[in-house]
Each structure stands twice: as structure tokens, then as C-alpha cells.
Amino acid sequence: MTSVEEPAITEIKEKSVLQQLESFLPLITNSVAKFDPRYVLRVFRQHAAIRREIKADDLLDLINKTYPTTFPTVENLVGALTPFSKKISKTDTDVDMDSDDHTVTEVSPEIDVFVHLMVQIYLYDIGEIKALYAFNKNVIELLKKYNRRTLDYIQAKAWYYIFRSSEIAKDLINIRADLMNALRTATLSHDTETRASVITLLLRNYILTNDINQAYNLVEKIEFPFEATTSIVARYHYYLAKIQTIQLDYSSANECIITAIRKCPQTKNAKGFLQSATKLQILIQLLTGEIPELSQFDDPILFKSLRPYAEVTKAVRLGDLKIFNNALKTYGDHLKNDKNYNLVLRLRENVIKTGIRIISLSYKRISLKDICIKLHLDNELTAEYIVAKAIKDGVVDISINHTKGYIESLDVSDVYTTKAPQAEFDRRIKFCMQLNNDSVKAMRYPMTTGREKFDDDNEARQREQELLQFLQEEDF
Incomplete structure (x- = not known):
């Protein structure tokens, strides 16, 4: 089996980068x-394998063999690549355009945008963000010029690199207008892929500028196309979970982040997204009062990046405010880079509540002064306020003696004397009834099934009614 496949593999490896780039163009033509x-998705998969091997000279040769000399976008393409070419310096208009075999007369919009995308990716990979930012202005005008459904997947990726260059250049405000125009155009033309990509880019834009209300309004007013590529859908759920977490809607955020992790591509390139999504999931679980599974922190792919979150989890689990403060001091910069520092600060109250619950289970009676010492609080008044808040939230079942300055655990009463069993029984009945209703709905057949027989029955009933009416009129 291996001996049969080896020649094909070696043949692919023997192809030069330029030849592989040229092989992409017929696939795009077939897609159109x-x-x-x-065919376009196949091009993207093959391009990922040679992405790091592409040089400026390869792209210049591709432009030379693909474009006619008088094509309007040639000057912008050559001008963006010439400073990074290792060939003998030439003017922008003299880059091998005088070859004898140059017989190209026209270029399709799909190939034109695809070559621009290749230049975007090359400039981004070599770290030339300024050149990419300047080049993207021409790409935006080019995307406004073309409006074809066969460009959907290509221009969706082009918009990603347009936004990425603006993000690195810290020009997030000015790019919003272009993204809004692209979203409106994609929505009117039913461009699913571009619409989904631009929506995620707008959400990221609002989150980076801390315009959470704007992001929430966008989510409320638009309808996200979930039939888009899985990676874009995963990104949308991640940003949605981020917005809902900031707005204290932890239950909805937990569902969204779980969906994002499930839809995350299982590739090496998605490692960073998986790490960010797992970090957010851990914080959401801690904020809802749950303790994440320790097996998450032992994953070799996530072990190093989750070390700060493991310390925070340990502090919440033990209810030790000292460990929590040390974790903030040690890993504060790391948490700020992850944009999760403010969410971690919310866990301080959870740490204190856990500590109070542990103390209430360990002691029948304890003074507020001892609580201050154990929880590392400032004074007894702060401890009294925190204990009262914990009692109100139902975290502990204790009473406070304000005059003598101590708390006392209440006797554990019989649970069957309370309304808890009734509430649990009611919840289970509602679940069973809902399950029964869903099952009945699932067994119903669609109205389109057997439509012809149904129509025949209607005609037979009409003839029967007419016969009965005739018999009644004739007094038979």
C-alpha cells in the first residue's frame, strides 16, 4: 500500500511553490x-501546507503569468511585493512583464481577489503590518467593486486580514464603517460566509474597545447564519459567551462556551482558540459556583497556559483569600493579556463565601474576630457584612449575634419539613411532561406526506356531499 502511494507524494513534493500556486487557479475557475x-475550500487546505514556503518572488512570478500588463490592479500588487523581492531591483512596471509567453488578456474577479488574498497572507506572515495596512485600502476598494456569489469564501478571508491589520495598527474605530458596509452588502446579497465572518469581526472590535452594549445590540438585531463554516460559528459562540459573561448572564455564557469548544477545529492551528475558550469556561464555572474538573489542567496542550487559572481555582476551592491575592500578584500580567483580569476579580466574593461555608461547617460558634484572621479580612465590620450577605444568598445557614460579636450555626432541620422535596418533585414532573410533549410532536408526520391521497379524499367527500344534497332536494 505504501509503495503505491509514495510516487504520488514525492511528485507533490517535487513541485515548486510557483507551480503549486498556479495549480490553484484552475480549481478556482472550476468553482466559478x-x-x-x-474547490475553493480545497485550495485553502492545499495553501495551508505551503504557506510558510511562499516568497515574494513566487507571488511576483504568479502575477506576471496571470495578469495582462494593462490590468488596473497590477501596479498595486507589484508595488506591495517589490520591497520584499530578492531579485534585481526594477521599477514597478518592469517586473518581468515583457516576457514572450505573456499572452493573458483578462483576469476573472475570483482570481483577482484570490491573488490579493495571497499577498495579504504573505505580508501578514512576514510581519509587515504597515505594508499590509496600506495594501488593505486597495483591497477594500476592490471588494466594493466586485459583487459575485462565487467570491463569498475568498472575500470572507480577505476581510479577516483587513481587520487583523487594523487591530494590530490600533485603528479599530475607523474600520467599523467598512465592516458595517460589508455586513449590509453581504446581508442583501445573501452572502452567508462573508456575513458570518464580518459579524464575528465586529463583535471582536466592540469587545476590544470595551463597547459591550454595542456588541449586545448587534447580537440582538442581527441573525447569525449558523450554516457558515464551523470555525466561524465557534468564534461567534466564543464572543457571545464573552459578552454574556461580562453582563452577568453566566448560564447562557456557559452554554455558548461549551458549544464553541465542541465546534473548535481539531488542528494545531486552533490551539490558541482552544486555550482561550477553555480559560473562559473555567472562569464561568467558578463564577457560577462550580469547581472545574482537575483533569482539564493536566492536558499537555493546555497545561502551561492554564497555570494561573489553576491557582485561582485552588483559591476558590479552599476559600483562602491569601492564595487568591498571591495568584493575582503573581499572574496579574498574564490575566491582563488574556483580557480576563476583571472577571477574576469578581471571584474574590466567591472565595470569601467558600471560606465562610467551610468555617460554618467546622465550628458551632466562632467570633467575627477569628473570621477576620482566618479569611484575612480588614476588620470585624467587613466580616459581619460579608457573613450577612452569605446568609441572604443562602450560602450558609447560620445566625449572627451582633451584640456579642459571634456567629452560630443553626441546627440542621429535617429536610422533609421544608418545601424542598415539593419543589424537586414539581421540577421532575415538569421535565417528564415536557419530554412527553416533545415526543408526541416528534411523532407527527409532515403535512406534505401523502398529499395526493389527501386531495383525493377531499374530492370524494365533495362528491358525497353533492349526492346527499341532491337526494334531499329530490325527497328520496
């Missing part, structure tokens, strides 16, 4: 002719 995006 057959209106099938699978």
Missing part, C-alpha cells in the same frame, strides 16, 4: 463554472 465552493 460549476458554482461549487468545495
